[in-house]
Amino acid sequence: MATATKPEPTRRDFLYIATGAVGAVGAAFAAWPFIDQMNPTSAVLAMASIEADISSVQLGQQVVFKWRGHPLFVRRRTPKEIAEARAVSLSDLPDPVARNANLPDNAPATDANRGSKAEWLVLVGVCTHLGCTPTVSTPQAPQGDYGGWLCHCHGSQYDTAGRIRKGPAPQNLAVPPYSFLSDTKIKVG
Amino acid sequence: MAGHSTYVPAFGFTRWLDKRLPILRLTHDTMTTYPTPRNLNIWYTFGGILTFCLGVQIVTGVVLAMHYVPNADLAFNSVENIMRDVNYGWLIRYMHANGASMFFLAVYIHMFRGLYYGSYKEPREVLWILGVLIYLLMMATAFFGYVLPWGQMSFWGATVITSLFSALDQLIPHLGSAITSWLWGGFAVGDATLNRFFSLHYLLPFAIAGVVGLHIWALHVPGNNNPLGIDVKGPQDTVPFHPYYTVKDAFYLSLFVILFAGFVFFAPNFFGNPDNYTPANPLVTPTDIVPEWYLLPFYAMLRSVPQKLIGVLVLVGALVTLFFVPWLDTSKVRSCRFRPLMKQLFWVLALDCVMLGYVGSQGADAALNLGGMQLPLVWLARLGTAYYYGFFWVLLPLIGRIEKTKALPESIAKSVLGATGERT
Numbered sequence: 243m244a245t246a247t248k249p250e251p252t253r254r255d256f257l258y259i260a261t262g263a264v265g266a267v268g269a270a271f272a273a274w275p276f277i278d279q280m281n282p283t284s285a286v287l288a289m290a291s292i293e294a295d296i297s298s299v300q301l302g303q304q305v306v307f308k309w310r311g312h313p314l315f316v317r318r319r320t321p322k323e324i325a326e327a328r329a330v331s332l333s334d335l336p337d338p339v340a341r342n343a344n345l346p347d348n349a350p351a352t353d354a355n356r357g358s359k360a361e362w363l364v365l366v367g368v369c370t371h372l373g374c375t376p377t378v379s380t381p382q383a384p385q386g387d388y389g390g391w392l393c394h395c396h397g398s399q400y401d402t403a404g405r406i407r408k409g410p411a412p413q414n415l416a417v418p419p420y421s422f423l424s425d426t427k428i429k430v431g
Numbered sequence: 432m433a434g435h436s437t438y439v440p441a442f443g444f445t446r447w448l449d450k451r452l453p454i455l456r457l458t459h460d461t462m463t464t465y466p467t468p469r470n471l472n473i474w475y476t477f478g479g480i481l482t483f484c485l486g487v488q489i490v491t492g493v494v495l496a497m498h499y500v501p502n503a504d505l506a507f508n509s510v511e512n513i514m515r516d517v518n519y520g521w522l523i524r525y526m527h528a529n530g531a532s533m534f535f536l537a538v539y540i541h542m543f544r545g546l547y548y549g550s551y552k553e554p555r556e557v558l559w560i561l562g563v564l565i566y567l568l569m570m571a572t573a574f575f576g577y578v579l580p581w582g583q584m585s586f587w588g589a590t591v592i593t594s595l596f597s598a599l600d601q602l603i604p605h606l607g608s609a610i611t612s613w614l615w616g617g618f619a620v621g622d623a624t625l626n627r628f629f630s631l632h633y634l635l636p637f638a639i640a641g642v643v644g645l646h647i648w649a650l651h652v653p654g655n656n657n658p659l660g661i662d663v664k665g666p667q668d669t670v671p672f673h674p675y676y677t678v679k680d681a682f683y684l685s686l687f688v689i690l691f692a693g694f695v696f697f698a699p700n701f702f703g704n705p706d707n708y709t710p711a712n713p714l715v716t717p718t719d720i721v722p723e724w725y726l727l728p729f730y731a732m733l734r735s736v737p738q739k740l741i742g743v744l745v746l747v748g749a750l751v752t753l754f755f756v757p758w759l760d761t762s763k764v765r766s767c768r769f770r771p772l773m774k775q776l777f778w779v780l781a782l783d784c785v786m787l788g789y790v791g792s793q794g795a796d797a798a799l800n801l802g803g804m805q806l807p808l809v810w811l812a813r814l815g816t817a818y819y820y821g822f823f824w825v826l827l828p829l830i831g832r833i834e835k836t837k838a839l840p841e842s843i844a845k846s847v848l849g850a851t852g853e854r855t
Contacts, residue, residue, distance in 0.1 A: 277613075280613050280614070280616055280627065281612065281613050281616065282612060282615075282616055282617045282618065282623070283616070283623070286616070286617045286618070286623070290618075306714055308713065308714060310617075310618035310619060311617055311618050311619030311620070311621050311713055312618060312619050312713065313713065313714045313715075367714075368619075371594075371739055372590070372591040372594040372595065372597075372739075373590040373591060373593075373594035373597070374587060374590065374591065374716040374720065375714065375715060375716040377718075393716075394716065394718045394719065394720070394794075394795065395587075395591060395716065395720050395795065396733075396734055396795050397734075397795035397796050409737065410734075410736070410737050410738060410739050410742055411739065412600075412601060412738075412739045412740075
């Protein structure tokens, strides 16, 4: 027959589609626990903050703490290192945003925005490329061209404010949420 | 090859079973009478070798899991316990660790064999795609397995590979970080990560075995390709799989096992990295971090791009490209024996992969000293990556149209037995 007309949808068609739809939604809900179980547990999330004693950190030295399974860099910068970081113009920075959890998301990456006290730099020691720990640069053992850090995995270089200057890393080293409890003690997280 | 079965049950029991579960008939048809081109060479024995490798990995792996403890505090010591105290633990672990390298060695030969003889072409596209799928599953399994000893390379390899997903942050903010945190089960690679990787490392080999079943099924429908790349035209072109190829496979398998045993007994750490005998330390990255040798070409591609997201996409794209090979090659002729241009480009590709592997094994800022001139290796990596993509996406489609191929032989039998096609 050349002019076959589509038959009217029946009650059965409706029930068929409605049942299928409910089944699909049900399957999605059933899948969620199996996906979400892989996310961090509440015990892991509860361990999210530490207090660190920084009284032993000498001028020009970096001390590494462990925070949320990652290295936490606490670097006490020399006046020269501070001056170098301040002399950089924002237009020379591949990532112009501060990446400071204590400031608004769009704060510019000036040296002042990278830490609350000029002498102290508190950073998450995770290269923003693929997560290696960058090596700190010292006058005795310079790492890279910018006096900050060099990541040996893929060659990213950071300056003395922990800002990305060269290499594949897309962002500045992250500044975690932290505050000074006293002159020698910080709370991170 | 799809055809009617010649199986005749010989005994009362097998007749009884054949009516209920024709499993002996299936075995007979696929492993005994299966008609196989009579001109298969050494490079066609690697399918059997790979099946053997999978078997070795599963058997040794099941045993290792009886002694291994997937816990961040205990994993490293439990591996040392296997090496020192478990009876023959050293042997079984060295078989497993070197078995992975042997598996990849065989799979690379198998893949390049397929490329050379055009085994991916119509009607074997699905066969090739299933093979690429097995290869990806193998890489995932090997990666999970490498993490388990919980040495420095385990830990930092896991960190770098899972962090590849964080590149997605550059597409949609926080998407990549959400995925890495979900993969890790924490803020960083840790105990939760180790446990799930162990679970998946145990699971995936069985998934591989399943896809291998499909791969063999997809092989047996059109039948084997062969070094001439021409179709089988009749019974005179084939021999039964058993005993002709069971014996040939067994012979080359025994040579392969000698090589395997040579590594296990005389150079068990040849493929390993000494840093992995240092327990994982989340605070210190080893100065030179390199993946296992079989991932080095892709690692070189990743590092050849100075932009994170694009670097990751180049790496992923190099793998995804393989799925499209059956449709990128436009030539009607399968075998490189009759494709002079393709043959040369094929060997350049093979060298290119070796070169990329070398570059991947060197430091990020290494350079080649050419008579006083420094050539940064990253430029070699860029050249190599460009050729890899160029070969598949430009040359392969193009040369199929412009290449003047040689005349194909009339049939496999005539090529093997002389002009008459009769045994003399």
